[in-house]
Amino acid sequence: MSAIVKSMVTPFLNREILLQALENIGCKFSLDKEEIIIHNVRNVQSFSFSNSRYVLKYTNRGIPWGNINNQEYKSVSEFLQAVGKEYDKLYQKKLEELERQRLEEEQKRLEQERLAYIENLTNQITQKAKEEGYTIKKEKVKDKVKIVLTRNTYR
Numbered sequence: 650m651s652a653i654v655k656s657m658v659t660p661f662l663n664r665e666i667l668l669q670a671l672e673n674i675g676c677k678f679s680l681d682k683e684e685i686i687i688h689n690v691r692n693v694q695s696f697s698f699s700n701s702r703y704v705l706k707y708t709n710r711g712i713p714w715g716n717i718n719n720q721e722y723k724s725v726s727e728f729l730q731a732v733g734k735e736y737d738k739l740y741q742k743k744l745e746e747l748e749r750q751r752l753e754e755e756q757k758r759l760e761q762e763r764l765a766y767i768e769n770l771t772n773q774i775t776q777k778a779k780e781e782g783y784t785i786k787k788e789k790v791k792d793k794v795k796i797v798l799t800r801n802t803y804r
Contacts, residue, residue, distance in 0.1 A: 659733035661703040666743060667696065670735035705729060767794065 661667045668685065671678050677688040685696040685703065696703040707725055771794055775785055783798040 659736050661696065661732075661736060662701065663740065663743075664698075664703065666736055666739045667703055667732075669739050670732050673735050673739075674731050676732075771796065 664685075668678070668680075671685070671687075679686050679688065681695075683698040687694040687696075694705070694707045697706050705725065705728075771787070774796060775787075778785055778796075778798045781800075783800045786797040786799075788795040788797065
């Protein structure tokens with residue numbers, strides 16, 4: 650006995666992205682616990698969560714998808730290719746959004762560190778100047794802190 654085993658290129662790991670991909674290709678579905686049930690089919694078709702990913706379970710050779718008015722049945726591999734292609738696009742968008750958020754957070758963190766360093770340095774300069782008898786004037790010019798130290802000496 651022999652068998653041909655084909656693996657999907659795209660593992661469906663994220664439920665929200667899979668639901669959006671199904672919606673984008675025009676597939677009607679409903680949710681039932683850990684299953685995504687595909688409608689308008691002769692037999693029950695569903696994506697079930699198994700081994701940390703969603704796997705399509707089907708009982709016949711065709712799944713209607715695409716234009717709802719056109720009830721032409723497509724092969725399971727064509728269906729999975731269409732879902733996989735859309736899933737990949739949505740997954741890439743999600744990765745780009747996460748990277749953008751990470752960069753924004755990194756920028757905020759660096760700015761906070763910079764401001765903390767400036768505040769610390771200003772306090773050190775002010776404290777040392779007071780100890781040495783200077784009078785201190787702090788001025789903010791644009792985004793910079795200007796410290797003017799003056800000491801009156803009489804002879």
